[in-house]
Amino acid sequence: xxxxxxxxxxxxxxxxxxxxxxxxxxxxxxxxxxxxxxxxxxxxxxxxxxxxxxxxxxxxxxxxxxxxxxxxxxxxxxxxxxxxxxxxxxxxxxxxxxxxxxxxxxxxxxxxxx
Amino acid sequence: xxxxxxxxxxxxxxxxxxxxxxxxxxxxxxxxxxxxxxxxxxxxxxxxxxxxxxxxxxxxxxxxxxxxxxxxxxxxxxxxxxxxxxxxxxxxxxxxxxxxxxxxxxxxxxxx
Numbered sequence: 001x002x003x004x005x006x007x008x009x010x011x012x013x014x015x016x017x018x019x020x021x022x023x024x025x026x027x028x029x030x031x032x033x034x035x036x037x038x039x040x041x042x043x044x045x046x047x048x049x050x051x052x053x054x055x056x057x058x059x060x061x062x063x064x065x066x067x068x069x070x071x072x073x074x075x076x077x078x079x080x081x082x083x084x085x086x087x088x089x090x091x092x093x094x095x096x097x098x099x100x101x102x103x104x105x106x107x108x109x110x111x112x113x114x
Numbered sequence: 115x116x117x118x119x120x121x122x123x124x125x126x127x128x129x130x131x132x133x134x135x136x137x138x139x140x141x142x143x144x145x146x147x148x149x150x151x152x153x154x155x156x157x158x159x160x161x162x163x164x165x166x167x168x169x170x171x172x173x174x175x176x177x178x179x180x181x182x183x184x185x186x187x188x189x190x191x192x193x194x195x196x197x198x199x200x201x202x203x204x205x206x207x208x209x210x211x212x213x214x215x216x217x218x219x220x221x222x223x224x225x226x
Binding site: 004040041042043044045056090092100102103105106107108 | 145146148152155156157158159160163165201203207213214216218219221
């Protein structure tokens, strides 16, 4: 009965490859997010979707493309992977998009680009 | 410069001791401030949320304080346990935005 789940948990790939990370939440939340946590453990928002609609798109290379097929899913596709993409990627969800809403985070996907 | 700064960067204490973590922010206007706990290899989990009008809030052995005038918050952990070893992250939100501004985090290690 995991609230926010991500797959895969670990992803090791070569530079130049294309990969996807999947996220699903069973909390009935309307808003979902993707965060990147770098080696210094700093969390930075990448994207946010509310009811399948993009509401936050930070300065992220267009090699990163989120896709939300429905409210419960937010996937992240990355093209032409680079060494600097190595990080832990967290998916999160919240009931609404307002700042007071608690975010529930997934377990993270550790991406290593060789 | 990050709008949310935390100190210390890391902290080691003995089991049973108390400790206090600091969060200073420049986000203005301010809506609310959350403290998250992130265990190694896991996603962050919310401990407390404080709005502009709240000064203190407790969650078990965790007590958060907020001074909106000086833009400072602290997280006090009482009678630390080994399971308190984690990163603690302060997150500030501004009204009318969808953005959460994360602090740099404090890594706490509790030793037996």
